[in-house]
Amino acid sequence: MLRSSPASALSDGERLAMLDELEQSGLGWFWASDATGHLTYLSGAIASRLDIPLADLLGQPLTRIFSGANREGRGKSLSLMLAAHKPFSGLAVRAARRPDGVVLRLAGQPLFMPDGRFVGFRGTGSDITDEYHREEETERLARFDSLTGLSNRHRMAAQIDATLTAFQAARRNCAVMMIDLDRFKHVNDTLGHAAGDELLKQVSGRLVRAIDRECEIGRLGGDEFQVMIPDVDDRGVLAELAMKIIAMLRQPYSLADGRCVIGASVGIAIAPHDGVTRDEIVRSADLALYASKNGGRGQYRFFSGELENETIFRRRLEQDLGTALREEQLFLRFEPIVDAATQAVRALEAHVCWKHAERGVIDEEEFAQIVEGSALTGDVGKWAIFEACRRAAEWPDSVRVAVNVPVPLFLADNFIELVTEAVDAAGIAPARLELEISEAVFFGEASVVDRTLASLFKQGVRLTLDEFGSGYSSLAYLRRAPFDSIKIDQKLVAEAERHDSREMGLVRAIVALAGAMQMDTIANGIESAPLLVALTDAGVRFLEGPIFSEPVDRDTVEEEMAGGSWRIEPGAERTRRARRRTVFRKIQVIHDDYAYEVTLRNLSKTGALIQGLADVPKGTQFVVDLGGGQLAVATVIRSNGDVQGLEFEQSLIEDGAGGLCTRNRVSPYALAAAGAPLAALAPGKFLGLDQGAAIPKFGYAMPARSEVG
Structure with a gap:
């Protein structure tokens, strides 16, 4: 075997x-x-x-x-x-x-x-x-956004956590930006999700090109992006970067389904000043982003301690808007639109204001910021058209009323019927109602837009294409729609005043284009006499701005119209009214190891006016504590009794909200090492020095109670 x-x-x-x-x-x-x-x-x-x-x-x-x-x-x-x-x-x-x-x-x-x-x-x-x-692909998808290739929410959280932990030990700074796209939802809804995805890819590419320094960029989902920038706390640098991002993202995008334009709002927070942990710093950047969107969009905003209260208050205002409509708290102010040749008022632009029960009067600028993006935008627009027509019935027949139409209202099914009803109820000729329409309406369904415009034209209502020349205007809009006039974008007008060459050439080109198409032109926001002359020489027919008049109330209009006409001579001394903010507030100034409480009366980039110290000689140097770790070295250049004029050693910068701030702040690490934050120190005390022997060198002269905000 x-x-x-x-x-x-x-x-x-x-x-x-x-x-x-x-x-x-x-x-x-x-x-x-x-x-x-x-x-x-x-x-x-x-x-x-x-x-x-x-x-x-x-x-x-x-x-x-x-x-x-x-x-x-x-x-x-x-x-x-x-x-x-x-x-x-x-x-x-x-x-x-x-x-x-x-x-x-x-x-x-x-x-x-x-x-x-x-x-x-x-x-x-x-x-x-x-x-x-x-x-590798599975792991990549877990850490990176599949659409844009940027870091996703989870990776950004891990990167910020790790960076802040390491930087806290090393006492280093780290900035976080939150970026939200403006008008993206409208593009997504009108052009479709495929176009929205392509738009997000292009946005991501522009973000990468815009930030030419070490950073981590992520898409958190939807149209929200986040940027982490290590070792930067200079708010001047961050402001320039934010403005660069905003400028690049608002340029036109070419998509398979057409061209579109969006914008971006940016919120900025810096560790350790605005938070030490990821939760703290991201929350601070989120609050700053929310504030920048409420500030009119297309802006940046740094975090500050007051933002949380401001955010809560603004949300309450949005909630109160329904009550304002029901209880007739809204009213109109009217801004004259003047014939360039005769200075006669040919139209009045209606601006919506709000007489709030607790806040008082909320002016047209702040109201526009509150209502933008609100679910009640269309309702406010409807009220404005009816009220504007009703007021126009009180004026001479030669004067029109202009009303800005929100995009959601224009695209509503009953918009034509609404306009007809408003004109008929007021008993005015349709041609006396001028509807200012944004180019954003053309992102809507073409057949609906064209049908609405044709119906308005047939009624005899005047149509104005608003914000023309903002960087994305298309001649196709003018060919498609029976516009009576073109309103030149206010930012282009402002640039023309600053540079007076290429931009003014664009203005002249727009005027020539309008003339060829038998349309009028309107320029607004005019403040200076040289700009007024330049626009008049360029052939702009209608002019609007503070050089003629700020928006005025109904009684003023009736008074001026009493003689049957209203002519306004341009006033060189007129400038746009500054936003009404609290001027007086208490701060500290530090000199020779002593801290004194004074009242800040006004503030500019280069200096300040303080009140509260007597007998301060010219040439005295102070460290001005503006709060939140903001210290500015200043020299007394004028002194009169208890009031001193200060000149800063380093100019302040724009804070993105119409205010001013220092480029850098004292690090909380340095304050902790010194024993206490500046905000906690009482007058007469300074960091870590012998407090008991301090005898003030200047006498106190406290301002009157009514002056202190």
């Missing part, structure tokens, strides 16, 4: 043939090294797979042939494994000469002589390239 031979009975030749077949099949690859880590054996199949001649590999150190393939430096190190003389497995490596090529998984077993002497490694290898790339 025949018996099969045991495996151990195979000849050396048979065993070598089996090993060779196994290597050639790809099921098992082998390698070996000597005691110094140099390669002594490698399966020919591995060399072929690596596309490197076997002769170039043998005799070389393993660490020179292979490099780790673990992502982001995680995992085991080949050099450490070899040096430890211990078994290892599952080590992912690449050929050092082919870093983007094949990925292998190595396992090794140390070999020792009977006397314990180490003589090298024997090991196996396998090709895991496909598996590795699948895992």
Whole structure:
């Protein structure tokens, strides 16, 4: 009876043939090294797979042939494994000469002589390239946004957490920006989600190009982006970067379904000033973003301690808007639009204001910020059209009323009926109602937009294309729609005044275009006499702005119209009214290790006016504590009794909200080291110095109670 031979009975030749077949099949690859880590054996199949001649590999150190393939430096190190003389497995490596090529998984077993002497490694290898790339893609999707390739919410959170933890120990600064796109939802709704996705890709590309410094950029979802910028606390630098981002993102986008324009709002917070942990700093940046959107969009805003109360108050105002409509708390102010040739008032633009029960009068500028994006935008627009027509019925027939139409109201199914009803109820000619329509309406369904415009034209209502020349105007709009006039974008008019060359050339081109199409032109926001002359010389027919008049109430209009007409001579002394903010507030100024409480009466980029110290000589230097770690070195340049005029050593910068701030702030780390924050110190005390012997060098002359805000 025949018996099969045991495996151990195979000849050396048979065993070598089996090993060779196994290597050639790809099921098992082998390698070996000597005691110094140099390669002594490698399966020919591995060399072929690596596309490197076997002769170039043998005799070389393993660490020179292979490099780790673990992502982001995680995992085991080949050099450490070899040096430890211990078994290892599952080590992912690449050929050092082919870093983007094949990925292998190595396992090794140390070999020792009977006397314990180490003589090298024997090991196996396998090709895991496909598996590795699948895992890499899965991991990438877990950390990066699949649409834009930017970091996703989870990766941004981890990066900010790690950075702030490390920076806290090193006492370093880190800025976080929150960026939200303006009008993105409208593009998504009108052009479709595919266009919205393409738009987000283009936005991401522009963000990467705009920020030319070390940073981490992420998309948190939807149209919200986040940027982390390490080692920057200069608010001047951050303001310039924010303005650059806003400018780049508002340029036109070319999509498969057409062109579109959006905007961006930016909120900025800086660690450790505005928070130390990720939750704190992101919340601060979020509050700043919310404030920038409420400030009119297309703006940046730094976080400040007052923002939380401001945010709560603004939300309450939005909630109160429904009550304002029901209880007739809204009213109109009217801004004259003047004929350039005769200075006669030909139209009055209606602005909605609010007489709030607790806040008092909320002017047209602040009201526009509150209502933008509100669910009641359309209702407010409807009320404005009815009220404007009713007031126009009280004026001479030669004067029109202009009303800005919110996009949602224009696209509403019953808009035509609403306009007809408003005109009929007031008993005025349709031509006396002038509807100012934003180019944003053309993002809506073309058939609806064209039908609405045609119906309004048929009624005889005048149509004005608003904000023309804002950087994305299309001649197609003018060809499609029966506009009576073009309103030149106010920002373009302002640029024309500052630069007076290329921008004024654009104004003249717009006037020529309007003339060729038998349309009038309107320029608004005019404050200076030179700009007025330039616009008149350029051929602009109608003019509007503070140089003629700020918006006025109904009684003033009736009084001026009493003679049947209203002419306004431009006044060179007129300028746009500054936003009404509290002028008087208490601050501290520091001199020779003493801190004094004074009243800040006004503030500019280059200096301030303070009240409360007597007998202060000119040339005295103060450190002005503006709060929140904002210290400005200043010199007294004027002194009159208890009032001093100060000049700052370094100019303040815009804070993005119409206010001013210092470029840098005293670090909370420095304040903590000194023992207490400046805000906690009483008058007559200064950081860490001997408080008991302090005798003020200046006398106090406290301002009257009514002057202190």
